[in-house]
Amino acid sequence: MSADPNHVVLTGENPFIRLSDTDGGPATTNASFWRIILSPAGPGHVLYMKSELTQDRWRIYSDNIAMTRWLQATVQGMLNAELADRSVPVIDADFSRSGDVRDFWTESLVSHDEEIELTWYDVGEPLLIHTQPNAVPGRPYGVCTILIPALGARLTRNGIQATGRPFATQREGRPFSTCALAFSESWTEAR
Numbered sequence: 001m002s003a004d005p006n007h008v009v010l011t012g013e014n015p016f017i018r019l020s021d022t023d024g025g026p027a028t029t030n031a032s033f034w035r036i037i038l039s040p041a042g043p044g045h046v047l048y049m050k051s052e053l054t055q056d057r058w059r060i061y062s063d064n065i066a067m068t069r070w071l072q073a074t075v076q077g078m079l080n081a082e083l084a085d086r087s088v089p090v091i092d093a094d095f096s097r098s099g100d101v102r103d104f105w106t107e108s109l110v111s112h113d114e115e116i117e118l119t120w121y122d123v124g125e126p127l128l129i130h131t132q133p134n135a136v137p138g139r140p141y142g143v144c145t146i147l148i149p150a151l152g153a154r155l156t157r158n159g160i161q162a163t164g165r166p167f168a169t170q171r172e173g174r175p176f177s178t179c180a181l182a183f184s185e186s187w188t189e190a191r
Contacts, residue, residue, distance in 0.1 A: 006133055006142055006188035009074065012036040012043075014145070014185050015107065017118055017153045018178040019051075019164030028052055028164035029155055031118055032080070033107050034071060035095075041070035045095040047109060047116065048076065048083050053157040058082060061093040061109050061116070075141055075187050101148060105181055115158055120181055122152035127174055133190040145185040147171070153179035 012035050019029040029051035036043050044064025050056060062068040068090050071077075077084030093111040104121040126148045133142040149171075155162040166179040 004142075004144070004188060005191065007191050008038070009141065009187050009189050010036055010039040010071075011184075011186040012038070014182040015105070015118070015120065016180060016182065017120070017155050017166070019153065019155070019162055019166060020178070021164050023167045029162040030080075031155055032076065032083075033118060034076070035097075035107075036064075036067055036071070039067055039070060041067040043067070045093075045109070046071060046090075047093075047107075047118075048080075049116070049155075050082075051155065051157075051162050053155070053160060053162050058085075058088050060088050060090045061111055061114075062090050063093060063095060065090045078139060078141060101181060101183075105150075115156075117154075117156050119154045120148075120150035120152070120179060121154075122150060123181070124149040124151065124175055124177065127171060127176070129172070133188055140189060142188040143185065144188075146183045147176070148181040148183070149175060149177035150179045150181060151177050153177075 017031040031049045034046045044067040046062040046068045050058045091111050093109040096108050099105040106119045108117045130144045131142050153166045169176045
């Protein structure tokens with residue numbers, strides 16, 4: 001056993017929901033949820049969401065704006081260039097979770113005038129993914145994560161459910177989905 005030689009920039013969780021009306025079609029909902037345990041800007045939660053429920057505009061909800069902006073300037077901004085734009089307002093929210101990943105998992109948030117719930121169910125077999133920084137052009141970060149595909153997912157905003165659904169895919173030759181729980185997620189950069 002040996003230690004990873006890279007610098008750890010964050011650790012936490014990053015479950016995501018990507019819904020569409022057709023297999024391979026454009027996303028009708030794209031939601032990236034983060035529960036950060038360790039980062040240079042401290043711990044916290046953030047949901048980056050774009051959906052017909054938000055008039056196809058990005059909305060950001062968080063309980064730590066410094067961590068949210070840091071994440072946009074680093075890993076999240078790399079994963080989705082639209083989210084590198086730090087002019088999108090951050091809405092203060094309180095976060096909670098429930099469930100058992102063997103059956104379903106729900107992340108909830110409440111802001112001044114909104115309630116949002118993200119639920120994953122019909123979960124598949126976990127995959128352990130480990131990539132090194134710069135292994136892929138344009139990706140200066142590496143990641144080690146447990147990805148648990150979910151063939152069922154639902155996102156609601158103030159009781160209204162987002163349209164679209166998850167679709168089965170393949171990752172590394174194994175069954176996967178457009179929606180997944182990403183736990184024990186640590187991102188690194190080269191020293």
